[in-house]
């Protein structure tokens with residue numbers, strides 16, 4: 295198979311989702327280049343099942359910086375807010391079937 299045929303085949307199997315993620319299906323494996331903040335339905339590359347991802351928030355460097363900034367601005371009572379607001383945290387996506395780590399949405 296020539297490289298131009300392979301490029302054409304990848305173009306035909308690539309899809310853009312409504313959330314702007316690019317899904318490339320190659321040789322039965324699905325590679326998602328970017329995860330969003332919400333759960334997604336996809337074919338897991340490890341267990342091969344169609345499953346909805348499980349999203350777990352985790353504190354990021356920006357979360358700690360926002361908290362430190364609030365502390366320095368004399369709002370030390372509000373410094374815990376970035377840890378309570380999920381939109382201020384990274385979100386790790388795990389397979390809903392086998393619980394394998396699939397990717398991360400960075401805040």
Ligand SMILES: [Zn+2]
Nearest residue numbers: 338341389392
């Ligand atoms: Zn899985």
